[in-house]
Amino acid sequence: MYDLVRDHFTDLGYRVQGEVKSCDVTALKEDLLIILELKKSLSMELLIQAVKRQRLGDLTYICIPKPKNYMKNRKFQEILYLLKRLSLGLIFCEPDRQFIEVILHPEDYNLERSKKINKKHREQIISEMQARTTSLNKGGSRGRKLMTAYREDAIRLLWICSRRETMAPRDGVKLGIVKTPAILRDNHYGWFHKVERGCYGLTESGHKALADYDQILPELTQDLLLQDQTTQDLPQDQMTQDQTIRDLHPDQTTQEISSRQLSLTKSPEQASAKQTRRTKASKANKG
Incomplete structure (x- = not known):
């Protein structure tokens, strides 16, 4: 894989060296230093090593052989997200075919933007927590209801x-x-x-x-x-009145039903006074 990586970055105008101060590959153009770690597979050890290299170089890449059917592999998509989160680049190499492909370039991860995109999911989590009464689920358990x-x-x-x-x-x-x-x-x-x-x-x-x-x-x-x-404990006549209103107006909201109940509780004098105000307002509008 080294020859492929060396030729690729040399063509891009970088000066490339192998095994410099424990770094597998280094590429330098003016003041821009790129560090690349070459391994046969992706592992936690490789990720830790690459993250440490970020303290030394401007950009850090991981180079591994191209896996089969990686685009259909859900686990690979999750790994790709992790690499983005860590601001690491990813390069696939196929020495037998003399093929090299840059899958991901290192970029600073925008955490605030990610939170805005996932705001709805966050609200769902909070809503679910607030809606629960019990706390019977054991964190980390699988295969249980x-x-x-x-x-x-x-x-x-x-x-x-x-x-x-x-x-x-x-x-x-x-x-x-x-x-x-x-x-x-x-x-x-x-x-x-x-x-x-x-x-x-x-x-x-x-x-x-x-x-x-x-x-x-x-x-x-x-x-x-x-x-x-x-x-x-509600008075029977109040319960009957509530049910009668719901039966007569099944499509009304609770707020509309409450307003209707309020109007039923007004005294005849209050209702008459309200009707008088409406009549005066109507005459004033016509005048």
Whole structure:
């Protein structure tokens, strides 16, 4: 590989020397010093050695034989990212074919730009952390089912459904589980079945999962118990009024329904005064 590297950089106008002060290859043009490390394969030892060479030269390259099908190799793409992160260059050599190819030139890595590009992923991580109630996953474990915020919500819905035999999506939303409609509809774990339109029950696997997660149910459902009790303590006429409004206006948002509820709670005098103001404003506009 040395002959290929030497000829390549010589053609570019560099003065090339081999084995200079423990450096495999050095190339000099004016004040620009390039250091190249030649090895038969990419290894952690080679990366450490190349990083140390960065303290001496302006640019540092790693030279290795060209691997087979490297473009389709996912691991190679990850290695390429690591080299970019370390500001190292990469050169492939094929002495038998007298072939040399510069895959990557050393460049300063822009970490802030990388963070901006991955901002959405960062927000997803923070959102997932904040949404979780339990901390049951052991870092570094593989082949185990992870306890995600989505799974926690699905387990909460198991508990709600077991208490009521059947449930509607609004039952979960009312208790703060915003993704209830999607969880019941998609049925990712196979825990729920559709009894009728807008009504769901538990499958056999759902009952089994409820028993499997029995130990963590108290932690997951503590807030739900309080909210459920609050809902049950509402005056019957208030609960009937809430349901009537939702039945008559199924497409309205929670905010719109709240506004409608507020208007229903106004006294006749308040409603009359508001109508009078509207009439005066209308006459003024016409005048």
